Amino acid sequence: MKKRSSRFNYLICIYLLGIAFFTCFRIAETVAYGVKAEVSPFGGEYARALWIGFLFDTAVSGYVLALPLLMMIVGEMARIKKRWYYAIAHYTAMVLYTVCFFACAADIPYFCFFFNRLDAVVLAWSDSPDTVVSMIFGDPEYVAYLIAFVVVSVGWWLLGRLIYRRVLVAHLDEHLPYVWAIPLAVVLVGLLLIGMRGLDKRPLNVRHAYFCNDPFLNQIGLNPVFTFEKSLAERNKEENRPVELTDEATAQAVVEEMKSTPPHTALAELPQLDEGTNVVVVLMESMTVRKTALHDPATSLTPCLDSLMDCSLTFADIWSAGIHTYNGIYSTLYSHPAILARHTMNHINIPAMCGLPQTLHDAGYSTTFFITHKADFDNLCAFLPKNGFDRVVSLPDYPADEPRGAYGIPDHLLFDHALEHCDSIAHRGPFLTCILTCSDHSPFLYPDGISLKPRHREMNKKMVEYADWSIGRFMQMAAKREWFHNTLFVFVADHGEALEPVYEMALNYNHIPLLLHAPGRIAPNRMQRLGLQIDVAPTVLGLMGLAPPDNILGLGIDLLRYERPYAYFSADDKIGVVDGELFYLYRAKQDGRESLYRYKDRSTEDLIDQYPARAAAMRRYAFGMIQTSQQMLLNGETGCH
Numbered sequence: 001m002k003k004r005s006s007r008f009n010y011l012i013c014i015y016l017l018g019i020a021f022f023t024c025f026r027i028a029e030t031v032a033y034g035v036k037a038e039v040s041p042f043g044g045e046y047a048r049a050l051w052i053g054f055l056f057d058t059a060v061s062g063y064v065l066a067l068p069l070l071m072m073i074v075g076e077m078a079r080i081k082k083r084w085y086y087a088i089a090h091y092t093a094m095v096l097y098t099v100c101f102f103a104c105a106a107d108i109p110y111f112c113f114f115f116n117r118l119d120a121v122v123l124a125w126s127d128s129p130d131t132v133v134s135m136i137f138g139d140p141e142y143v144a145y146l147i148a149f150v151v152v153s154v155g156w157w158l159l160g161r162l163i164y165r166r167v168l169v170a171h172l173d174e175h176l177p178y179v180w181a182i183p184l185a186v187v188l189v190g191l192l193l194i195g196m197r198g199l200d201k202r203p204l205n206v207r208h209a210y211f212c213n214d215p216f217l218n219q220i221g222l223n224p225v226f227t228f229e230k231s232l233a234e235r236n237k238e239e240n241r242p243v244e245l246t247d248e249a250t251a252q253a254v255v256e257e258m259k260s261t262p263p264h265t266a267l268a269e270l271p272q273l274d275e276g277t278n279v280v281v282v283l284m285e286s287m288t289v290r291k292t293a294l295h296d297p298a299t300s301l302t303p304c305l306d307s308l309m310d311c312s313l314t315f316a317d318i319w320s321a322g323i324h325t326y327n328g329i330y331s332t333l334y335s336h337p338a339i340l341a342r343h344t345m346n347h348i349n350i351p352a353m354c355g356l357p358q359t360l361h362d363a364g365y366s367t368t369f370f371i372t373h374k375a376d377f378d379n380l381c382a383f384l385p386k387n388g389f390d391r392v393v394s395l396p397d398y399p400a401d402e403p404r405g406a407y408g409i410p411d412h413l414l415f416d417h418a419l420e421h422c423d424s425i426a427h428r429g430p431f432l433t434c435i436l437t438c439s440d441h442s443p444f445l446y447p448d449g450i451s452l453k454p455r456h457r458e459m460n461k462k463m464v465e466y467a468d469w470s471i472g473r474f475m476q477m478a479a480k481r482e483w484f485h486n487t488l489f490v491f492v493a494d495h496g497e498a499l500e501p502v503y504e505m506a507l508n509y510n511h512i513p514l515l516l517h518a519p520g521r522i523a524p525n526r527m528q529r530l531g532l533q534i535d536v537a538p539t540v541l542g543l544m545g546l547a548p549p550d551n552i553l554g555l556g557i558d559l560l561r562y563e564r565p566y567a568y569f570s571a572d573d574k575i576g577v578v579d580g581e582l583f584y585l586y587r588a589k590q591d592g593r594e595s596l597y598r599y600k601d602r603s604t605e606d607l608i609d610q611y612p613a614r615a616a617a618m619r620r621y622a623f624g625m626i627q628t629s630q631q632m633l634l635n636g637e638t639g640c641h
Contacts, residue, residue: 022057025107052208057223066196079175207382246623251625328492337532337534359546370414403447415470485520530580534555535559
């Protein structure tokens with residue numbers, strides 16, 4: 001009789017059967033969503049979504065089959081022939097796959113209702129099982145899915161039993177020679193680990209499912225078991241646990257006080273842009289006020305930006321939400337603050353955010369985001385298309401012969417591509433184009449063959465000059481376009497840089513410039529009132545006649561109509577608040593230790609005991625705003641509708 005590895009054959013058959021069942025659930029979910037949403041999601045890219053689904057299903061199957069594979073290898077090597085031994089491995093695989101299929105069945109109505117794959121949010125109902133049972137059995141649709149799961153499970157167990165008996169049990173006496181069994185076991189373990197990890201250079205993650213601009217296709221490839229496990233792990237990370245800075249009543253009171261503050265216009269006559277004005281937002285990497293003439297004209301590294309300030313509405317006392325690029329993108333475009341160390345865009349199930357992109361998209365704008373590097377960085381490929389952007393243009397979209405560094409192409413080439421894009425779509429209607437620069441971030445790439453003659457030899461200063469030169473070159477070229485005179489240009493930093501730190505929070509890391517440039521329509525002016533990145537979107541929308549209710553978007557305000565008593569910001573485990581004179585510092589990981597300084601004087605004398613009331617007011621304001629933002633996210637209250 002010919003010898004064969006019945007144990008390994010059994011595992012391969014169970015794996016293939018599991019993949020087939022996962023695929024059937026995915027197709028069923030596609031049909032269910034298509035019927036409910038009255039769309040036809042099938043298209044040329046659906047095959048790629050199925051391939052991505054195969055990768056995620058394989059990863060889940062790898063975890064399910066890890067123990068059975070180990071038992072089969074031991075059984076093969078030790079020549080074990082006891083049926084009960086293999087029955088344990090068999091029932092382990094069958095039960096775990098059944099649990100996975102239950103998640104797939106539950107995910108169909110969950111996805112059709114929330115347009116998100118199954119995640120740890122479902123645990124919010126774990127303390128009300130009676131309500132959950134009533135909800136399931138009170139809705140015929142849910143009952144239908146439950147019945148479908150039972151039918152599928154019966155089919156799964158019958159087919160699994162057939163494979164178990166015919167492929168494994170019937171050949172328990174057969175073993176491969178060790179010369180074949182050992183290499184085959186090594187290969188199977190290697191394939192298992194590759195399947196669990198994924199084929200990319202980095203471990204398989206939710207971002208790998210996002211390959212196009214269709215939010216349905218970007219999600220249908222995900223496996224709900226995978227998203228549930230990842231969201232559970234994400235929620236349990238210390239930095240992602242809900243913050244408890246203040247009670248909900250106090251937080252709500254702070255926000256209500258902000259909303260009831262009477263207008264205090266910053267200009268004698270507020271400018272108003274025409275309907276359909278294009279918007280170009282340039283998020284400048286690491287551009288702190290300290291580098292510009294706003295700090296000191298004698299030490300400025302940014303002559304082009306300084307010249308632009310002279311003919312723009314410039315805000316000189318703006319503060320970034322955090323110290324990371326994802327903070328800058330999130331807060332500038334979507335008007336919510338940083339929440340300590342939380343990665344505000346790296347969600348398993350991405351929240352709907354009513355910000356500048358979504359508002360303009362709903363108003364008929366074409367919306368595009370340009371970056372120098374790959375779009376999976378900071379989860380941009382997933383977060384941005386879900387929240388108002390038609391397209392994210394990234395490193396793979398640029399010619400391969402262009403110079404590339406650790407963060408992709410240099411700034412001036414990025415601006416060239418953005419200009420070409422604006423030229424190509426300007427005739428179709430208004431557009432929003434966001435451009436995230438990156439050259440002023442180490443490791444640096446100083447491009448060859450450019451006309452700039454830097455004044456400094458130090459690479460860090462040289463790169464600031466290059467980044468500034470790229471902006472000046474971009475504006476010179478843009479001024480020659482027909483669409484230029486119908487465009488609002490917004491220049492703001494994603495964050496600053498930790499230059500000349502005096503305190504535990506380097507204030508230059510958060511102190512950033514904001515320029516609104518629309519020649520002939522917005523008069524040049526220099527504004528000194530306190531503002532935040534989260535105020536950019538409502539201020540821009542206010543200029544365009546698209547102001548949200550009460551001129552408040554998220555937690556941002558229109559800086560031309562309202563003013564803030566304080567500016568607040570995070571640096572992972574610290575929160576800072578300034579009022580134009582004092583700087584309040586809260587250290588979350590040092591038992592909430594507080595300090596108060598006269599930051600304009602760069603004084604290191606701690607005044608917390610001298611001015612407890614002022615410190616308390618600053619703390620209450622910042623904590624209330626951050627706590628409210630978190631609560632809005634948890635309650636699903638950040639969308640436009």
